[in-house]
Amino acid sequence: MCETSRICSWKIAHVLDNPIRRLIHNPQEILGGHIKPGQTVLDLGCGPGTFSIAMAKMVGESGRVIAVDIQEEMLQILRKKAALHGLESRIIIRKSGPDRIGLSEKVDFALAFYMVHEVPNAKDFLKEIASVLKPNGKLLIVEPKMHVSADAFEKTMDIARQVGLSPISEPKIRFSRSKLFSR
Numbered sequence: 001m002c003e004t005s006r007i008c009s010w011k012i013a014h015v016l017d018n019p020i021r022r023l024i025h026n027p028q029e030i031l032g033g034h035i036k037p038g039q040t041v042l043d044l045g046c047g048p049g050t051f052s053i054a055m056a057k058m059v060g061e062s063g064r065v066i067a068v069d070i071q072e073e074m075l076q077i078l079r080k081k082a083a084l085h086g087l088e089s090r091i092i093i094r095k096s097g098p099d100r101i102g103l104s105e106k107v108d109f110a111l112a113f114y115m116v117h118e119v120p121n122a123k124d125f126l127k128e129i130a131s132v133l134k135p136n137g138k139l140l141i142v143e144p145k146m147h148v149s150a151d152a153f154e155k156t157m158d159i160a161r162q163v164g165l166s167p168i169s170e171p172k173i174r175f176s177r178s179k180l181f182s183r
């Protein structure tokens with residue numbers, strides 16, 4: 001899905017967000033059981049916003065989605081899409097720093113879909129996410145089988161446990177390795 005560099009380029013945003021992808025990784029199926037109206041939720045490495053847009057519909061008018069990415073171009077695509085759907089007021093768009101996401105808000109739910117393997121320091125990254133989860137807040141990590149071996153995924157899961165996250169379940173998601181954590 002991505003080019004050879006560590007970060008998936010915005011130039012292939014269309015591969016991440018299109019009707020076929022949304023059939024394979026149906027946001028409602030994947031996230032519907034975790035997100036409720038009124039919640040504040042986080043889409044980490046949101047890319048072109050496949051999940052951010054769906055999450056904004058799930059949290060409703062009183063909820064908020066904080067969509068974070070390191071590439072301004074991805075955020076620009078999401079900005080346009082949010083406007084097209086009339087969802088600008090529900091989606092807070094933030095550019096992540098190279099080492100820190102830099103969030104001050106606490107969130108009910110965080111999604112890290114196909115992005116943790118792109119982060120250079122998974123421990124610092126997961127520690128920061130754990131710190132912004134509300135008590136009982138959840139984090140869903142999903143990684144692509146194509147790029148992340150079972151061993152590499154287990155190492156990331158160990159790191160998540162080390163930073164204080166408790167594994168709850170392993171949701172079945174096509175072509176993916178996944179784990180749901182609670183704070």
Ligand SMILES: C[S@@+](CC[C@H](N)C(=O)[O-])C[C@H]1O[C@@H](n2cnc3c(N)ncnc32)[C@H](O)[C@@H]1O
Nearest residue numbers: 008016045046047069070071096113114115118
């Ligand atoms: C493979 S894409 C996945 C996009 C989206 N989550 C999806 O599944 O459609 C990975 C995204 O993570 C972003 N990313 C990589 N490292 C990041 C970091 N340290 N902080 C924030 N975003 C990052 C990339 O810019 C890219 O948009």
